[in-house]
Amino acid sequence: MINRLKQEQPVVYQTLKNCLEHDHLSHALLFAGPKGTPKMETALLVAQSLFCDDAHPFGCGQCAVCQRTERKEYTDLIILDGSSKSIKKEEILDLQEQFSKTALEKSGRKMYIINAAENATTEALNSLLKFLEEPMSADVTAVLIVESTDRLLPTIVSRCQILPFRPVDRAQCAQQARLKGVSSTDAWMISHFVKDPDAVLKVSETESYQKAYAGFDLFLDNITDLSRCMVELSTDVFGAKSDAKETLGYFIDILTSFFEEMACQMQDAPLHLMKKAEKIEARGLDLAQVQIVLLETKDKLNRPYNLTLVSDQMMIRLMEVIG
Numbered sequence: 001m002i003n004r005l006k007q008e009q010p011v012v013y014q015t016l017k018n019c020l021e022h023d024h025l026s027h028a029l030l031f032a033g034p035k036g037t038p039k040m041e042t043a044l045l046v047a048q049s050l051f052c053d054d055a056h057p058f059g060c061g062q063c064a065v066c067q068r069t070e071r072k073e074y075t076d077l078i079i080l081d082g083s084s085k086s087i088k089k090e091e092i093l094d095l096q097e098q099f100s101k102t103a104l105e106k107s108g109r110k111m112y113i114i115n116a117a118e119n120a121t122t123e124a125l126n127s128l129l130k131f132l133e134e135p136m137s138a139d140v141t142a143v144l145i146v147e148s149t150d151r152l153l154p155t156i157v158s159r160c161q162i163l164p165f166r167p168v169d170r171a172q173c174a175q176q177a178r179l180k181g182v183s184s185t186d187a188w189m190i191s192h193f194v195k196d197p198d199a200v201l202k203v204s205e206t207e208s209y210q211k212a213y214a215g216f217d218l219f220l221d222n223i224t225d226l227s228r229c230m231v232e233l234s235t236d237v238f239g240a241k242s243d244a245k246e247t248l249g250y251f252i253d254i255l256t257s258f259f260e261e262m263a264c265q266m267q268d269a270p271l272h273l274m275k276k277a278e279k280i281e282a283r284g285l286d287l288a289q290v291q292i293v294l295l296e297t298k299d300k301l302n303r304p305y306n307l308t309l310v311s312d313q314m315m316i317r318l319m320e321v322i323g
C-alpha cells in the first residue's frame with residue numbers, strides 16, 4: 001500500500017510521511033477525492049502507523065497489530081460506513097460514547113474512520129461537528145472520507161486537515177487491474193470508463209462485458225461492410241434478454257473509448273488493437289460523426305425506449321456514417 005500511495009498520490013504520501021515523522025498529524029483528517037482513489041486504504045495505513053510498535057513512520061504492515069488493523073479487527077479502531085446506507089445521529093453518539101472511554105489496546109491510541117461521510121443525515125453531521133469541537137484527547141485521530149467536500153458542513157471541513165486525492169490516472173488504473181489478473185486488453189479498455197482497479201476486475205468478469213467485447217471485435221472485423229454483422233450483433237450480442245441493456249452500454253463504452261483513442265494515437269494500447277486502429281484509419285473515418293451516434297444511443301439507454309429498436313437504429317446510423 002505504501003508504494004501504491006507513493007506512486008498514485010505523491011502529495012498525500014509526502015504530507016502524511018512528514019506529519020507522522022514529526023509527530024504532528026492533525027487529529028481530524030479529511031480525505032477528499034473521486035471514487036477509485038485509495039482513501040480507505042490510506043486511512044487504514046494511517047491507523048497502522050499510529051498503532052504499530054514498529055512504525056517508521058508508516059506501520060510495518062507485517063506485525064499482528066498491522067494485520068488486525070488491515071482486517072478492521074483492531075479494537076480501538078471504529079469504522080462507520082455511509083457508502084451503502086446513510087449514517088444516523090445515533091451512530092455518531094455511540095461513537096462519541098465509545099471514545100470517551102480509555103483505549104483497550106496496548107498502543108493507547110484510538111481512531112475512527114467515517115467513510116462516505118457526506119452520506120450522513122443532517123442531525124448526524126451536526127452531532128459530528130459537536131464531537132469534533134470538543135477538546136479531543138491527544139490520542140484520538142479521526143479520518144473523514146468523502147468524494148467531495150461540497151456536501152459536508154463548512155464548519156466540519158474547517159476543523160479538518162484536508163488531503164485531496166487526485167483522480168486515478170487511467171494508465172495506473174489499468175496497471176493495477178493487470179496486477180489483479182485482468183488481461184492487458186481488458187485492463188486497457190475498461191480503464192477508460194471505470195476508474196477503480198477493483199471495479200475493472202469486476203466488469204471484466206461480467207458476461208455482458210465479454211459479450212460486448214466480442215461484439216466490438218465483430219464490428220471492427222466487418223467495418224468495411226457492417227451489413228454482414230448486423231444480424232449476428234442484434235441477435236447474439238444485444239439480443240440477450242436479461243442483460244441486453246448492460247451489454248449494449250458496454251458495447252458503446254468500448255467503441256467510444258476505442259475511437260477516442262484513435263484520435264490520440266492509441267496510447268499504450270495492446271498491439272492487436274493498434275493494428276486494428278491503423279486499418280480503420282486508412283479508410284479515413286469521420287470519427288466525430290461516429291461519436292455523435294454513440295453518444296445519442298447512450299443517452300437513449302437511460303430512457304424507456306425499446307432496446308431492440310435502439311440498437312437497430314444505432315447500427316443503421318453507424319452504417320450511414322461509416323459508409
Ligand SMILES: [Zn+2]
Nearest residue numbers: 052060063066
Ligand atoms: Zn506493524
